[in-house]
């Protein structure tokens with residue numbers, strides 16, 4: 001139910017006017033965005049996460065070779081993705097390759113935010129973007145031919161480019177990620193856009209794994225829910241419509257090495273992290289080669305110019321920061 005305050009807000013044009021570009025930094029964008037989630041007032045207690053598995057951490061060459069190998073998909077998997085707008089694939093990476101990534105992501109987060117995301121809980125959703133241009137190790141994961149190939153095959157397109165990388169840490173106690181689809185965020189003129197969400201630890205339900213509403217076209221049910229840039233009305237509105245229509249949601253744990261891929265029209269959310277470990281993930285977005293920037297990006301597109309420098313609205317999105325990730329022989333373009 002909308003409160004009278006929300007009703008008042010949604011009537012004012014400023015609360016729903018998202019036409020202005022985002023004028024703060026990426027972290028400020030995430031702080032704002034998770035603030036739009038409708039969280040229970042009563043919070044379950046924080047529980048201790050299982051210790052991270054004790055696995056051998058591979059050397060850099062081994063990591064590189066794994067990131068380069070292809071991951072053949074079955075027709076059924078491609079059809080599942082087309083119908084439902086998401087798929088979760090097990091064993092995309094080996095446990096050691098994921099835990100090596102986690103250690104690097106934690107170091108990066110520590111440097112940037114001056115907190116150990118696993119030790120000091122600040123209930124925050126931390127984010128770092130565009131790390132790959134300045135970090136050789138992360139670049140291998142972000143431009144990974146394996147992730148590029150899976151993305152291109154799921155979309156059914158010959159070639160994909162990188163939109164951006166996104167290091168995400170949902171700290172202990174941090175609340176829900178609001179319901180959304182990414183079409184809101186990516187100012188691209190194509191729907192051939194997919195995000196590979198690589199959780200960097202086993203992610204049980206209590207940690208708030210990324211969860212997907214399906215089939216893909218459930219987004220049409222919520223077309224009429226107006227996005228509000230303050231308050232939790234949009235998130236609540238989407239939840240209510242989904243419940244009323246008995247929309248199915250896949251909220252299942254991720255085992256180590258499992259990766260999800262979601263289409264930009266797939267509605268997704270994530271529950272509160274009620275463990276004492278940060279839920280760290282690397283989310284890379286890839287899009288069909290040849291796509292253009294839409295003519296009017298909005299504030300929900302966040303820092304998009306940082307991801308495609310010197311590309312203007314209407315132009316082909318192919319800056320040096322949008323390299324081809326698949327196929328391999330086009331990677332130098």
Ligand SMILES: O=C(O)CCC(=O)C(=O)O
Pocket residue numbers: 168170177182195197210268269270281283
């Ligand atoms: O990690 C999350 O909770 C949200 C991530 C997300 O929405 C995305 O990567 O598209």
